[in-house]
Amino acid sequence: MTAPARLAAAALAALCAAPAAFAQSGPIKVGLMLPYTGTYAALGNMIENGFKLYVQEQGGKLGGREIEYFKVDDESDPSKATDNVNKLIKRDQVDVLVGTVHSGVALGMAKAAKENNTLLIVPNAGADAITGPMCGPNIVRSSFSNWQPGYSTGVVAAQKGYKRAMTITWNYAAGAETVKGFTEAFEKGGGKVIKDLNLPFPNVEFQALLTEIAAQKPDVVFAFFAGGGAVKFVKDYDAAGLRKTIPLFGSGFLTDGTLEAQGAAAQGLQTTLHYADSLDTPRNNAFRKSFALTYKQNADVYAVQGYDAAQILGAGLAAVKGDLSKRDALTAAMRKVTVDSPRGKFTLSKAGNPVQDMYLREAKGVNNEFRSVAVKGLADPARGCRL
Numbered sequence: 001m002t003a004p005a006r007l008a009a010a011a012l013a014a015l016c017a018a019p020a021a022f023a024q025s026g027p028i029k030v031g032l033m034l035p036y037t038g039t040y041a042a043l044g045n046m047i048e049n050g051f052k053l054y055v056q057e058q059g060g061k062l063g064g065r066e067i068e069y070f071k072v073d074d075e076s077d078p079s080k081a082t083d084n085v086n087k088l089i090k091r092d093q094v095d096v097l098v099g100t101v102h103s104g105v106a107l108g109m110a111k112a113a114k115e116n117n118t119l120l121i122v123p124n125a126g127a128d129a130i131t132g133p134m135c136g137p138n139i140v141r142s143s144f145s146n147w148q149p150g151y152s153t154g155v156v157a158a159q160k161g162y163k164r165a166m167t168i169t170w171n172y173a174a175g176a177e178t179v180k181g182f183t184e185a186f187e188k189g190g191g192k193v194i195k196d197l198n199l200p201f202p203n204v205e206f207q208a209l210l211t212e213i214a215a216q217k218p219d220v221v222f223a224f225f226a227g228g229g230a231v232k233f234v235k236d237y238d239a240a241g242l243r244k245t246i247p248l249f250g251s252g253f254l255t256d257g258t259l260e261a262q263g264a265a266a267q268g269l270q271t272t273l274h275y276a277d278s279l280d281t282p283r284n285n286a287f288r289k290s291f292a293l294t295y296k297q298n299a300d301v302y303a304v305q306g307y308d309a310a311q312i313l314g315a316g317l318a319a320v321k322g323d324l325s326k327r328d329a330l331t332a333a334m335r336k337v338t339v340d341s342p343r344g345k346f347t348l349s350k351a352g353n354p355v356q357d358m359y360l361r362e363a364k365g366v367n368n369e370f371r372s373v374a375v376k377g378l379a380d381p382a383r384g385c386r387l
Ligand code: PHB
Pocket: 101, 102, 103, 104, 124, 125, 126, 127, 146, 174, 225, 226, 227, 253
């Protein structure tokens, strides 16, 4: 090669290398796809705040790189999920997707993440399929599968000696799968679910269903509702006079982030979940203090899940020193992490779902207080996941 040709070749090589080098030194693009309107709006905000708090505590960087945020309001509307997630994947070209709350929307996100091989961290939505048949190396969850809180509540309800249960929920993936988990454990423990009631998401016209519960007189009612819908349901159950005669159980979303709005109607309600506000550990106390100081608001389970989503991403990025081109090492490190969560330390299953303690809690004032460990180290069965 002549000298000028060598120079030209070197210049060309440098040019070609430049985008890659630049891509590994600029900010990491995080796409937050969450509900900022509708019945789950508060949940989306708490997840975002939790995520950002962890990043802020790390000096605004993960794996040595700044974080840049892109946001889409998914409205908890599954029919818009594909369009919304493509705004982040195709238009904004994010490096990692974080979302969402609603199981139906999250299923659309997981499909797009798989098709485009985009990293996805699910900070709430429990859709069993995401860490079941749809599982993949690029998908992890910092929250729970719908089966987990349903199952642990079923364990507790059976232990308390209830025999005949009715369930009530919204008829979409989260409701149906949570009820399925509850039924599995409750019937294994000797109980029987005599009737499942449901209504379309996000409707809150509960009256006819409450009348049916009053007529059937089960020993216990199991409910899955969350956000604004949970506030209304708990108030309506109380106003109908049912709380004194038929105990109300639920997965902890029934009373999480909602106690201020539910007031007296929620006091004393027992639920199970992978978090309790009053967990008296240095990690939880420090987290709650930091969250309250930053946002002038008390943390809840959604804030914890957002915070832990950032911790999982941080662990992956630290392992590759922020170099996203080392994809296999990055996803392997995200899977291998032991998350030092405010909920207690947890690991991820092969399918990418938290293996975690489930707590029995009781609503007192504005806190879900820890009562006992309902199920220790509960792992989702990950039915259908082949990895
Ligand atoms: C869900 O749709 O998976 C879902 C929504 C809200 C919750 C829990 C699960 O609080």
